[in-house]
Amino acid sequence: MSSFSKINGKIVLHILGFLLIIEGLFMFTGMPFSIYYCENKCLSLLWSGLITAVTGGLLWLITRKADRVIGKREGYIIVTATWIVISLFGTLPYMISGAIPKFTDAFFETISGFTTTGASILTDIEALPKGLLFWRAMTHWIGGMGIIVLSVAILPLLGIGGMQLFVAEMPGITPDKLHPRITQTAKRLWLIYVVLTFAEVILLMFGGMNFFDSLCHSFATMATGGFSTQNDSIAGYSAYIQYIIILFMIFAGTNFTLHYLGFHGKIREIWKNEEYRYYITFTFGFAILIAVLIIWNSDISAEKAFRDSLFQVVSIVTTTGFVTSDYLLWPGFIWIFIFLLMFIGGSAGSTGGGIKIARQILLLKNSALEFKRMIHPQAVIPVKFNGKSVTPEIIHLVMAFFLFYILTFFAGTFVMTLMGMDFITAIGATIASLGNIGPGLGEVGPVENYSGLPTGGKWLSSFLMLLGRLELFTILILFSPSFWRK
Amino acid sequence: MSSFSKINGKIVLHILGFLLIIEGLFMFTGMPFSIYYCENKCLSLLWSGLITAVTGGLLWLITRKADRVIGKREGYIIVTATWIVISLFGTLPYMISGAIPKFTDAFFETISGFTTTGASILTDIEALPKGLLFWRAMTHWIGGMGIIVLSVAILPLLGIGGMQLFVAEMPGITPDKLHPRITQTAKRLWLIYVVLTFAEVILLMFGGMNFFDSLCHSFATMATGGFSTQNDSIAGYSAYIQYIIILFMIFAGTNFTLHYLGFHGKIREIWKNEEYRYYITFTFGFAILIAVLIIWNSDISAEKAFRDSLFQVVSIVTTTGFVTSDYLLWPGFIWIFIFLLMFIGGSAGSTGGGIKIARQILLLKNSALEFKRMIHPQAVIPVKFNGKSVTPEIIHLVMAFFLFYILTFFAGTFVMTLMGMDFITAIGATIASLGNIGPGLGEVGPVENYSGLPTGGKWLSSFLMLLGRLELFTILILFSPSFWRK
Numbered sequence: 001m002s003s004f005s006k007i008n009g010k011i012v013l014h015i016l017g018f019l020l021i022i023e024g025l026f027m028f029t030g031m032p033f034s035i036y037y038c039e040n041k042c043l044s045l046l047w048s049g050l051i052t053a054v055t056g057g058l059l060w061l062i063t064r065k066a067d068r069v070i071g072k073r074e075g076y077i078i079v080t081a082t083w084i085v086i087s088l089f090g091t092l093p094y095m096i097s098g099a100i101p102k103f104t105d106a107f108f109e110t111i112s113g114f115t116t117t118g119a120s121i122l123t124d125i126e127a128l129p130k131g132l133l134f135w136r137a138m139t140h141w142i143g144g145m146g147i148i149v150l151s152v153a154i155l156p157l158l159g160i161g162g163m164q165l166f167v168a169e170m171p172g173i174t175p176d177k178l179h180p181r182i183t184q185t186a187k188r189l190w191l192i193y194v195v196l197t198f199a200e201v202i203l204l205m206f207g208g209m210n211f212f213d214s215l216c217h218s219f220a221t222m223a224t225g226g227f228s229t230q231n232d233s234i235a236g237y238s239a240y241i242q243y244i245i246i247l248f249m250i251f252a253g254t255n256f257t258l259h260y261l262g263f264h265g266k267i268r269e270i271w272k273n274e275e276y277r278y279y280i281t282f283t284f285g286f287a288i289l290i291a292v293l294i295i296w297n298s299d300i301s302a303e304k305a306f307r308d309s310l311f312q313v314v315s316i317v318t319t320t321g322f323v324t325s326d327y328l329l330w331p332g333f334i335w336i337f338i339f340l341l342m343f344i345g346g347s348a349g350s351t352g353g354g355i356k357i358a359r360q361i362l363l364l365k366n367s368a369l370e371f372k373r374m375i376h377p378q379a380v381i382p383v384k385f386n387g388k389s390v391t392p393e394i395i396h397l398v399m400a401f402f403l404f405y406i407l408t409f410f411a412g413t414f415v416m417t418l419m420g421m422d423f424i425t426a427i428g429a430t431i432a433s434l435g436n437i438g439p440g441l442g443e444v445g446p447v448e449n450y451s452g453l454p455t456g457g458k459w460l461s462s463f464l465m466l467l468g469r470l471e472l473f474t475i476l477i478l479f480s481p482s483f484w485r486k
Numbered sequence: 487m488s489s490f491s492k493i494n495g496k497i498v499l500h501i502l503g504f505l506l507i508i509e510g511l512f513m514f515t516g517m518p519f520s521i522y523y524c525e526n527k528c529l530s531l532l533w534s535g536l537i538t539a540v541t542g543g544l545l546w547l548i549t550r551k552a553d554r555v556i557g558k559r560e561g562y563i564i565v566t567a568t569w570i571v572i573s574l575f576g577t578l579p580y581m582i583s584g585a586i587p588k589f590t591d592a593f594f595e596t597i598s599g600f601t602t603t604g605a606s607i608l609t610d611i612e613a614l615p616k617g618l619l620f621w622r623a624m625t626h627w628i629g630g631m632g633i634i635v636l637s638v639a640i641l642p643l644l645g646i647g648g649m650q651l652f653v654a655e656m657p658g659i660t661p662d663k664l665h666p667r668i669t670q671t672a673k674r675l676w677l678i679y680v681v682l683t684f685a686e687v688i689l690l691m692f693g694g695m696n697f698f699d700s701l702c703h704s705f706a707t708m709a710t711g712g713f714s715t716q717n718d719s720i721a722g723y724s725a726y727i728q729y730i731i732i733l734f735m736i737f738a739g740t741n742f743t744l745h746y747l748g749f750h751g752k753i754r755e756i757w758k759n760e761e762y763r764y765y766i767t768f769t770f771g772f773a774i775l776i777a778v779l780i781i782w783n784s785d786i787s788a789e790k791a792f793r794d795s796l797f798q799v800v801s802i803v804t805t806t807g808f809v810t811s812d813y814l815l816w817p818g819f820i821w822i823f824i825f826l827l828m829f830i831g832g833s834a835g836s837t838g839g840g841i842k843i844a845r846q847i848l849l850l851k852n853s854a855l856e857f858k859r860m861i862h863p864q865a866v867i868p869v870k871f872n873g874k875s876v877t878p879e880i881i882h883l884v885m886a887f888f889l890f891y892i893l894t895f896f897a898g899t900f901v902m903t904l905m906g907m908d909f910i911t912a913i914g915a916t917i918a919s920l921g922n923i924g925p926g927l928g929e930v931g932p933v934e935n936y937s938g939l940p941t942g943g944k945w946l947s948s949f950l951m952l953l954g955r956l957e958l959f960t961i962l963i964l965f966s967p968s969f970w971r972k
């Protein structure tokens with residue numbers, strides 16, 4: 001395997017080591033809560049943090065002489081390896097404390113956190129020690145941070161699924177100039193991420209939620225994660241708190257470069273962004289439609305119907321996965337509508353998962369133009385996005401992404417049913433994992449959890465979360481022989 | 487609407503008139519069976535034939551001075567209008583005889599025939615007079631004839647979904663030279679169609695099937711239709727007859743230009759065709775796989791399991807829809823496998839419907855190359871098909887076709903559930919109609935029929951049959967404003 005060795009493995013390990021140090025430090029942040037709530041298992045976070053940080057430190061030291069050259073191939077490997085390795089070490093608090101004794105379950109819960117999915121195998125969330133609940137929410141928040149850098153800085157460089165188109169709008173950032181500015185971009189967007197998170201914490205506390213729960217829910221909201229500290233998710237909280245969470249889910253599902261514009265007072269420019277306009281219009285449009293159907297078919301008050309509907313539509317479209325009511329119990333066919341919403345996804349450059357609204361827009365626009373092209377086969381008729389022509393290459397990448405997504409959905413569903421799941425549960429678990437949503441249909445529905453899945457199903461679901469979170473190609477390319485050849 | 491008038495409506499009507507004359511004549515061909523079986527309703531075919539032929543004749547005469555210029559837009563209109571108009575007149579025998587009194591049902595049955603779908607609203611097929619059973623089979627056979635001309639000669643000219651790629655292989659036919667040769671091509675391929683049909687008749691009679699049933703089943707086989715004269719489809723016939731029907735379903739699902747090569751003894755060139763190789767390999771591969779699973783999970787003999795499996799796989803892949811056993815009762819997850827097979831479709835240039843194997847190959851090959859392109863973004867890496875490079879434009883058309891197909895499937899399923907169908911029935915009815923297969927899942931499964939669908943569901947199903955049969959774009963383009971503008 002001489003061609004294999006051409007990949008700069010040392011720098012990969014060096015970076016992974018560095019990230020493990022960071023992860024270890026983040027684990028310590030849960031300890032104050034363990035101590036405050038007088039938990040007897042507070043040492044599990046200390047030990048986990050130490051093991052993670054020390055392992056990372058050793059790895060970092062051993063490989064410190066690594067060649068600093070990071071090519072595209074190293075880029076793909078680093079991204080995939082990061083999510084896997086931090087998820088492996090992220091299981092330590094659960095395993096050491098004995099809160100989640102089985103490795104499969106602990107890994108599922110952790111990767112569900114880091115991929116900002118929010119699918120859980122816990123049947124009694126409230127029984128978990130506070131320190132671990134904090135770590136659980138923290139995996140979301142770290143994952144969200146990772147996704148911001150990934151979607152705005154790294155994936156466009158790697159040329160994944162047309163992402164280069166959607167991020168070129170931040171002032172001073174052009175795809176070709178992006179590389180030296182990754183650090184600067186990341187810092188700017190992280191600042192926004194942190195500010196929004198703490199704004200939510202304050203607004204939730206203002207509504208009577210305690211500091212701990214506010215923090216955990218804010219972490220889960222801004223990462224479009226969905227882990228709650230409560231067994232009934234957000235259902236038990238006041239209308240005020242539900243509306244606050246709706247607002248911040250919408251923020252989290254927005255392209256973060258638009259928040260950057262917003263922080264600089266350029267509100268009008270935000271509305272000029274086509275993806276944002278569709279995102280807001282469709283979310284509220286669908287929410288009103290579903291609210292009307294609920295009011296029609298039941299005797300729930302208009303406000304409650306609208307709030308439930310808006311909460312659930314926003315939660316699904318942004319791929320957060322918080323729950324205030326069981327949409328599977330809504331009248332008639334609405335659950336199928338919710339199922340279809342699961343294929344939409346958040347905005348490009350947000351922490352939301354799924355196919356992404358920008359890709360949907362390009363696909364729809366391109367579809368409409370196909371007819372024009374058939375009538376005028378000689379004319380070059382490009383798709384316009386945000387007022388600019390999109391190259392056929394980008395359209396091709398977007399279409400290819402969509403095809404892979406649908407194929408993965410079908411294949412995932414099929415393998416899930418092989419494992420004995422019923423059809424509805426299988427499609428629900430597949431799309432909720434692949435789209436990083438969390439709650440699905442059937443036995444993995446909004447008031448259920450993933451604990452009943454067979455072991456193989458949990459691993460498949462974990463794999464689908466990773467696939468979806470890393471925009472499919474980042475992972476799939478590692479299975480391509482031409483990747484390892486040179 | 488001055489721009490509207492620029493479409494040469496007269497020539498459209500002229501051609502429709504001509505086709506109605508032909509349809510009327512075909513209706514008469516069922517009369518000998520009505521007379522032979524001493525049926526008291528034999529006049530319904532006579533009257534239907536007369537009404538159809540006379541209407542057609544009048545239309546043809548009135549418009550005989552039409553300008554002979556047929557543009558692309560007239561082409562689209564003629565194709566869609568043909569299938570609708572012959573289906574409307576095709577209901578006459580059912581309506582006049584009173585065998586299918588409701589217009590919705592009669593139209594469903596007729597368009598299901600002409601689109602070679604084979605979905606039926608009849609609960610007792612054997613109760614139908616022989617003359618009508620013959621007409622029912624005849625709608626398949628006429629539809630199959632139409633499809634051969636359409637897929638080999640007309641759709642490539644209209645530039646639908648990359649079809650131009652798949653038909654350029656017939657000796658002496660190149661896309662740019664095709665136009666003046668449509669008649670010649672059609673005649674050659676029709677001859678093959680007729681010869682194969684009568685070969686099947688003879689082989690079925692050799693197995694003890696009577697002439698009438700042999701004829702009807704052969705019509706339904708070669709058109710990949712699926713209407714049987716028996717309530718239990720092919721299940722009651724001998725193994726010999728089932729194998730014969732398997733063989734001819736395979737023939738019907740083959741690109742007819744390959745039969746042309748075969749008739750000229752160029753067997754080796756047939757195997758050089760990539761689509762054919764995949765078609766045969768996958769069909770037998772899947773059949774063996776399913777047979778093994780059936781044997782594993784039940785105590786059916788190996789031969790019976792293999793025959794049932796092969797029959798059903800061939801029937802679904804070629805989109806014929808004949809049934810020998812209820813695949814919904816097969817053990818475990820096999821029905822989901824069958825469901826996935828419904829998305830494959832026959833070969834391009836065959837009478838089979840669906841997405842088509844050639845498109846699947848291009849999609850898969852292109853998908854594999856995406857990774858290569860990501861690693862080498864500067865290189866131009868084309869898809870190869872039958873040893874030749876495929877242009878990016880064709881790949882784009884194929885991808886667009888697939889996207890429209892999947893979107894239509896999702897939208898169709900959603901609207902079906904709006905009409906009150908359960909989810910499994912809805913996906914089954916949608917894909918079985920859109921793919922021109924016939925039997926679906928749930929309440930429209932292989933031993934059920936479409937009689938229980940609500941009226942709206944029957945019309946939606948009819949529309950999906952037409953959409954699928956005319957490769958989506960032919961119909962959808964008529965809804966595009968740019969089609970009517972000029």
